[in-house]
Amino acid sequence: MHGERLARQIGLIGSEAQRRLSESTVAVVGVGGLGSHIALQLAMLGVGSLILVDEDRVEESDLNRQILYGYNDIGRPKVKAAAERLREVNPSINIRVHAERLTQSNVDNLLRGSDIIMDGLDNWETRLIINEYAVRTRKPFIHGGVDSYYGQILVVLPGRGPCxxxxxxKPPPSRTVNIVVQTVALTASIQVSEAFKLITGLGKPALGRLIIVDSLKPxxxxxxxxxxxxxxxxxxxxxxx
Ligand SMILES: [Zn+2]
Known part of the structure; x- marks a missing residue:
């Protein structure tokens, strides 16, 4: 049930596209900067089910960009705080949470039931584990990464274009990146747009292209x-x- 909440959106996309959103299950791996923007937008769009994976707890240094959290959440598991916030904007959403790190040995279990997987990560090792899972199970995987004013997006549709x-x-070395919220929001919004197109059939997916955003120009x-x-x-x- 969504009452008037989705009225302006259904007026644009139609009830069939909305039904597809409500019947889809999207996994968001990492609910930090990118992942919290992605999860919030997916909940607002009326995606029926989310799977959230993140082993971290909220820290004060997250609050410049991780839109789901506030000072009261510091020290709490991110997936728990995220699920609460997401239910405030979409009370009927179905959320499964995993407060653990995704690894080669648990990836099948953590991502079971997902139709699409969203990259909200900050490390390449885990991204490449998900990429391998996505290719093996033929599931779409929407990569996103950010650094300073730059973001990049790649839509992986196994069997159609590159992974x-x-x-x-080879995973580039992990390091702490400096970042502003608008880079994160811009990159996450493009990732969500790509998922939206794949789920609803509206528009065309950005296949065979690496999308690079510069939030400073923009x-x-x-x-x-x-x-x-x-x-x-x-x-x-x-x-x-
Ligand atoms: Zn490949």
Missing amino acids: LACLFP TVEHIPVQRNPTCPVCGGLSHEP
Whole structure:
């Protein structure tokens, strides 16, 4: 039930697209900067079910960009605080939480039932585990990453275009990035737009392109990218021409 909440949205997208949103299950891995913006927008759109994965607790240094949390949440598990906040904007949403780190050995269990997986992470090791899972299970995976004023987005549709490992075969070293909220919001919004298109069938997914945003100019650039036929993750998969 959503009463008047979605009236202005259904007027735009129609009830069939709204039904598809309400029947979809989206996993958000990492509910920090990107992930909290992504989860909030997905809840507001009326996505029926979310799976939230994050082992961290809220810290004061998160509050410049992690839109789901406030001072009262400091020290609490992020997935718990996030689920509470998301239910305030969408009381009928179904939320499954996992307050643990996603690994090679638990990825199948943590992401079971998901239709689409959203990258809200800040480390490449975990991203590449999800990329491998997405290719293996043929699920869409929407990568996002941010650093300073820059963000990047890649839509991975297994069997159609490159996977994350085609472009970034080796995880770059993890480091603490400095960041402003508007870069995070811009990047997360594009990730949500891509998920929205895949779920509803409206528009066309940004396939075969690495999207780079610069929140300071601002610009959104599309760089054509191709799959690597010898990619160890997706190289063996049959691809559409
Ligand atoms: Zn690949």
